[in-house]
Amino acid sequence: MPISPSSSHVHAPNRSIPMVLLFCRFESTEGTAMSSSTSACSGEEEDCSNECSASFTFDTNNNNRRDEELAEEAHLKLSITPTYDKFSLEQLTRLVTIGKGTFGRVELARDKINGAHYALKVLNIKRVVDTRQVDHVHSEKKVLLKLKHPFIVRLYACEKDNKCLYMIMEYVPGGEMFSYLRASRTFTNSMARFYAAEIALALEYIHSQGIVYRDLKPENLMLSKDGHVKMADFGFAKELRDRTYTICGTPDYLAPESLSSKGHNKGVDWWALGILIYEMMVGKPPFRGKNTAEIYDAILEHKLKFPRSFNLAAKDLVKKLLEVDRTQRLGCMKNGAQDVKEHKWFEKVNWEDLLALRVEPPIIPTLYHPGDTGNFDEYEEDNGMGPVCGQRERDLFAEW
Numbered sequence: 001m002p003i004s005p006s007s008s009h010v011h012a013p014n015r016s017i018p019m020v021l022l023f024c025r026f027e028s029t030e031g032t033a034m035s036s037s038t039s040a041c042s043g044e045e046e047d048c049s050n051e052c053s054a055s056f057t058f059d060t061n062n063n064n065r066r067d068e069e070l071a072e073e074a075h076l077k078l079s080i081t082p083t084y085d086k087f088s089l090e091q092l093t094r095l096v097t098i099g100k101g102t103f104g105r106v107e108l109a110r111d112k113i114n115g116a117h118y119a120l121k122v123l124n125i126k127r128v129v130d131t132r133q134v135d136h137v138h139s140e141k142k143v144l145l146k147l148k149h150p151f152i153v154r155l156y157a158c159e160k161d162n163k164c165l166y167m168i169m170e171y172v173p174g175g176e177m178f179s180y181l182r183a184s185r186t187f188t189n190s191m192a193r194f195y196a197a198e199i200a201l202a203l204e205y206i207h208s209q210g211i212v213y214r215d216l217k218p219e220n221l222m223l224s225k226d227g228h229v230k231m232a233d234f235g236f237a238k239e240l241r242d243r244t245y246t247i248c249g250t251p252d253y254l255a256p257e258s259l260s261s262k263g264h265n266k267g268v269d270w271w272a273l274g275i276l277i278y279e280m281m282v283g284k285p286p287f288r289g290k291n292t293a294e295i296y297d298a299i300l301e302h303k304l305k306f307p308r309s310f311n312l313a314a315k316d317l318v319k320k321l322l323e324v325d326r327t328q329r330l331g332c333m334k335n336g337a338q339d340v341k342e343h344k345w346f347e348k349v350n351w352e353d354l355l356a357l358r359v360e361p362p363i364i365p366t367l368y369h370p371g372d373t374g375n376f377d378e379y380e381e382d383n384g385m386g387p388v389c390g391q392r393e394r395d396l397f398a399e400w
């Protein structure tokens, strides 16, 4: 019986396995069956003659239809397009908390007039200022308002009152990919390839907009109602001018140049994709340690070990993404993302179909109605919305 994932949210830097893995939408990938709510095959490996329904069709003809048009069309297919030019908090009924971050919470909200659901991110101004997140919050807003892509969560509008900042976002009802990954321990080769491919398209787009994401990890990847990837949490994203020097992200996913103060740019996202592919296929990131310092050491020592069962093409790609020299790292060279997309592991991916949402995802989240929150943990409600802030703090968000 498919049970919804209970996603224990894990915050950087202490990534750990969620304590409650109550559900099993699909069982272990090692030769066991998937539930009816998924369409992935069982125990699939590269040479599996019965490729699962989430596999890709091979396409040598690069159709010249513009990616941006496709992305916009696909985006409209996935999202509830708001019917208003301007949102106001009054038109929303706040229903239930579906997520907690370090600085605030995310609630499910419903439009009082048309019944559409939204995710409302609520950030207490005083807490944001006290934790020195003012720049990150401004940056998240700026970046998300700019990005429109089927695999990136959409921000519709921002509001504020005396205590809080509000971000009215598209509601992504499938929950975090992290929960699905921890529940099944590993993803099959074709599942990992599907998610990696959608993320590669999102990264290509983000970079084309002059932005670096800097926080790629399973906790920040959500699944849409149809099971497509939605990248969320752009708190660390940054518009690039040249190199940027602040250290952001979760230790396991940090690139060596982030640790050695050499500056870092979009190469850190391709590095993180390498870590993510490894984690999806092995169930753990490649560079491990008991604490942050040990993880940093492991990254700098760069001892990369693969289990024997690791698909060979995937291994080759991961090695090329986890190239220490970022001038040689796949994705960072002259051809940019194209080099990643042309890698052998992605040979069967039809990129145009993928972007147009014509490839069936391997996991279809169980949802009984549009405002179903069954794929999220339950949280205690906090109607007080945190401490009051002073005028000085409010002024920092005068433009919000």
Ligand SMILES: Nc1ncnc2c1ncn2[C@@H]1O[C@H](COP(=O)(O)OP(=O)(O)OP(=O)(O)O)[C@@H](O)[C@H]1O
Pocket (backbone or CB within 6 Å): 009, 011, 012, 098, 099, 100, 101, 102, 103, 104, 105, 106, 119, 121, 153, 169, 170, 171, 172, 173, 175, 176, 219, 232, 233, 234, 235
């Ligand atoms: N658009 C959304 N739709 C559904 N759930 C969401 C959405 N955005 C965020 N969430 C849920 O709320 C949680 C917290 O959101 P988010 O990560 O954006 O907050 P944060 O304060 O930036 O967190 P962090 O401390 O990880 O940086 C997410 O992990 C996710 O489970």
